[in-house]
Each structure stands twice: as C-alpha cells, then as structure tokens.
Amino acid sequence: MEFVDLDLGSFYRVLAPRPTILVTTMNKKGEVNAAPFSFTMPVSMDPPLIAVASVASHHTYHNLEETGEMVVNIPSERILQKLWVTGEKFPQGVNELEKAGLTQMQSVQVSPPWIKECIAHMECKIEQIMECGDHQLVVGRVLKLGVQEDTLKDGLLDVELMKPLLHLGGMDFVVGDHRIKVEK
Numbered sequence: 704m705e706f707v708d709l710d711l712g713s714f715y716r717v718l719a720p721r722p723t724i725l726v727t728t729m730n731k732k733g734e735v736n737a738a739p740f741s742f743t744m745p746v747s748m749d750p751p752l753i754a755v756a757s758v759a760s761h762h763t764y765h766n767l768e769e770t771g772e773m774v775v776n777i778p779s780e781r782i783l784q785k786l787w788v789t790g791e792k793f794p795q796g797v798n799e800l801e802k803a804g805l806t807q808m809q810s811v812q813v814s815p816p817w818i819k820e821c822i823a824h825m826e827c828k829i830e831q832i833m834e835c836g837d838h839q840l841v842v843g844r845v846l847k848l849g850v851q852e853d854t855l856k857d858g859l860l861d862v863e864l865m866k867p868l869l870h871l872g873g874m875d876f877v878v879g880d881h882r883i884k885v886e887k
C-alpha cells in the first residue's frame with residue numbers, strides 16, 4: 704500500500720462523512736434563518752454542550768451573536784433536497800425554511816423554531832464563542848431535546864429507520880442506514 708501527501712486544506716475531506724445538522728436561529732427582529740452545518744460535535748455530556756463552527760459572514764453566526772440561541776435539528780435522507788435549498792445564499796431576513804418547503808414548530812425554551820421534518824431537535828443557549836482560524840466556534844448548552852417517536856433502538860439511534868445524513872463534501876452525502884457490531 705502506497706501513501707501520498709494530500710493538500711493540507713483537504714484534511715476535513717478525510718474526516719468524513721460528518722453528521723449533518725440544520726441550525727435554526729432568529730435575529731432581533733424575529734426573522735427565522737436556517738442553514739446546514741457539518742462542522743459540529745458534542746463537547747461535553749454533563750453539562751450537555753454542542754459545538755458548531757460557522758464562518759463569521761453567515762447569517763446564522765450573526766443571529767447567534769445577536770440573540771444567543773439556536774436549535775440543532777437532525778435531518779434524514781428524506782429531506783436531502785430541501786436541506787440543500789437551505790444552504791443556498793439568500794438575503795438577510797429570508798426564511799430558508801419557507802424557501803425549502805420545510806415546516807416550523809414552536810420551540811419550548813428558545814425562540815428559533817424546530818424543523819418538523821427532522822428526526823431530533825436540540826434547543827440551545829450559546830455559552831461560548833471562540834475565534835478559530837477562518838471559522839467561529841460556537842458552543843451551545845442543550846436545554847431541551849425533542850425526538851421523533853422510535854428514534855432510539857437499544858439506546859442508540861435507529862439508523863435503519865431514521866437514515867441520518869452524513870456530509871462527504873460538496874454535493875455528496877452518505878446515508879447512515881445500517882449498523883455493524885464489533886465481534887467478540
């Protein structure tokens with residue numbers, strides 16, 4: 704087996720496929736924004752903290768700085784085409800959920816809405832923002848977690864049923880639709 708050097712800027716392309724999320728935020732005027740992100744990870748279990756890395760020019764980031772709240776929605780294969788629409792560049796104040804034909808649902812503890820067609824919804828308050836290279840690292844505390852019925856099987860995501868979307872890069876995704884187990 705031969706190994707070759709790859710351009711360093713491609714490092715995240717081999718850290719793939721990455722869980723894909725749809726982040727909903729609101730600005731001070733109450734306008735809703737939604738965008739897909741794949742630079743994301745859990746960073747603490749207790750308290751429950753999740754990190755998202757956003758380019759500073761994104762409306763999402765502007766809203767996060769302005770109102771300090773987000774909902775992390777977990778999409779499935781079923782809404783891939785709609786998710787792609789939310790990732791297009793729209794003028795500030797345009798609600799990408801309306802453009803994509805996705806449905807808003809009232810959150811319980813924060814202002815930005817849940818996306819009904821998603822598997823799970825994490826309502827978050829922003830706790831920390833850190834400049835991180837060409838992205839801003841935003842850490843949110845999960846205040847409420849709502850999931851579709853039957854989301855978990857044996858305490859783990861039922862991937863066969865939920866078919867979560869993983870981002871490979873560009874327009875390419877992977878569907879996480881089967882589980883394998885380590886053999887003893």
Ligand SMILES: Cc1cc2nc3c(=O)[nH]c(=O)nc-3n(C[C@H](O)[C@H](O)[C@H](O)COP(=O)(O)O)c2cc1C
Pocket residue numbers: 723736737738739740741742743756757758760761762763764787789790791792793838870
């Ligand atoms: C699958 C996917 C994953 C993305 N992941 C990120 C990400 O992790 N961070 C980021 O800043 N932009 C990411 N983007 C780009 C933004 O979603 C895109 O630029 C969007 O238009 C930003 O919207 P906004 O300005 O309304 O926030 C991703 C796009 C796609 C399609």
